[in-house]
Amino acid sequence: MKSIVADLHIHTCLSPCGELTxxxxxxxxxxxxxxxxWIAVADHNTASMVDAVAAAAAEAKIxxxxxxxxxxxxxxxxxxYFDTSDACHRFADAIYPLLPDRENEPAYFGDxxxxxxxxxxxxxxxxxxxxxxxxxxxxAMDRVREYGGLPVPAHxxxxxxxxxxxxxxxxxxxxxxxxxTTSGRLPEGFGGAAAICSSDAHTPEDxxxxxxxxxxxxxxxxxxxxxxxxxxxxxxxxxxxxGRTT
Amino acid sequence: xxxSQIVERLSLEPIVEPNEPNAEVTGGFCGDLLSHVLAAxxxxxxxxxxxxxxxxxxxxxxxxxxxxxxxxxxxxxxxxVSRAREGGIALLASPEPAFxxxxxxxxxxxxxx
Numbered sequence: 454m455k456s457i458v459a460d461l462h463i464h465t466c467l468s469p470c471g472e473l474t475x476x477x478x479x480x481x482x483x484x485x486x487x488x489x490x491w492i493a494v495a496d497h498n499t500a501s502m503v504d505a506v507a508a509a510a511a512e513a514k515i516x517x518x519x520x521x522x523x524x525x526x527x528x529x530x531x532x533x534y535f536d537t538s539d540a541c542h543r544f545a546d547a548i549y550p551l552l553p554d555r556e557n558e559p560a561y562f563g564d565x566x567x568x569x570x571x572x573x574x575x576x577x578x579x580x581x582x583x584x585x586x587x588x589x590x591x592x593a594m595d596r597v598r599e600y601g602g603l604p605v606p607a608h609x610x611x612x613x614x615x616x617x618x619x620x621x622x623x624x625x626x627x628x629x630x631x632x633x634t635t636s637g638r639l640p641e642g643f644g645g646a647a648a649i650c651s652s653d654a655h656t657p658e659d660x661x662x663x664x665x666x667x668x669x670x671x672x673x674x675x676x677x678x679x680x681x682x683x684x685x686x687x688x689x690x691x692x693x694x695x696g697r698t699t
Numbered sequence: 700x701x702x703s704q705i706v707e708r709l710s711l712e713p714i715v716e717p718n719e720p721n722a723e724v725t726g727g728f729c730g731d732l733l734s735h736v737l738a739a740x741x742x743x744x745x746x747x748x749x750x751x752x753x754x755x756x757x758x759x760x761x762x763x764x765x766x767x768x769x770x771x772x773x774x775x776x777x778x779x780v781s782r783a784r785e786g787g788i789a790l791l792a793s794p795e796p797a798f799x800x801x802x803x804x805x806x807x808x809x810x811x812x
Contacts, residue, residue, distance in 0.1 A: 524734075528733065528734060561757040561786075570791070581737075583754065584737065585734035588721075613750075
């Protein structure tokens with residue numbers, strides 16, 4: 454069992470709202486500098502940058518989880534975590550056709566570029582990524598699980614793009630293992646779930662502004678679920694505003 | 700009917716003044732899902748919404764909307780206001796619910812000139 458500080462919601466330069474400075478090595482450097490030893494990338498509706506950041510994390514010998522931040526038809530943001538690059542890409546490929554064909558206009562929304570480890574631009578995403586998939590929230594939850602992933606509603610207590618603000622309630626019958634909050638406190642209606650905090654960083658400075666300390670056997674989604682349930686001495690505790698803890 | 704006339708007739712508070720107050724408003728659009736507005740609003744529409752985060756400005760620019768009415772007493776934050784200023788998108792606030800604003804706007808736009 455090990456105790457590890459994680460920031461599992463970081464955008465890269467590929468997200469139009471993410472700064473161009475959010476390159477793989479820069480993200481990892483900032484994380485390491487702040488004592489974070491487990492990160493996940495979660496770009497909007499795409500997994501095209503996960504491998505480059507995974508490679509940078511491997512160089513620095515920190516843990517990595519493959520993630521995406523989906524935007525559902527109701528404009529709810531839903532994180533999807535996968536243990537392997539393959540699983541993440543299979544899922545990303547499956548949902549790409551559900552993203553509208555509207556082109557990104559970088560002048561208004563921002564650039565959507567993929568870079569490699571050396572910050573060379575290796576591609577651009579033509580479709581606007583901050584758009585809604587043709588997939589309802591509960592369908593999206595099911596789809597993530599179908600592909601072997603862990604669905605985690607993002608910043609549920611935030612006014613913009615959070616589950617509670619967008620829907621007004623937690624859908625009846627929906628079950629959650631892990632829920633991301635900005636306050637560390639789980640709002641009503643998520644019975645049985647455990648809260649995590651992550652930065653939702655779009656700039657290097659914001660990395661680690663919120664984190665979660667996990668006590669787990671390994672850095673996998675299954676261990677995260679076991680920690681949420683407090684099985685076998687595993688645990689998770691939120692840390693927000695750089696230091697205040699639950 | 701032009702934008703400045705509508706601002707006056709609907710008692711809208713210009714948080715960011717229109718760049719072209721004499722621009723003709725051709726129609727209106729109600730919507731709080733940005734993806735829906737992107738897909739369905741027509742260029743020149745006056746957009747009525749309760750959303751007020753920074754992305755509304757980008758959506759208005761891309762969709763070519765004439766201005767944004769932020770309904771029901773919601774207030775944009777500083778980042779949204781500065782982004783609207785930079786982008787030349789008027790932000791107009793109203794305490795009225797969207798239904799009331801849309802009804803009155805529809806009457807104004809369909810009245811004989």
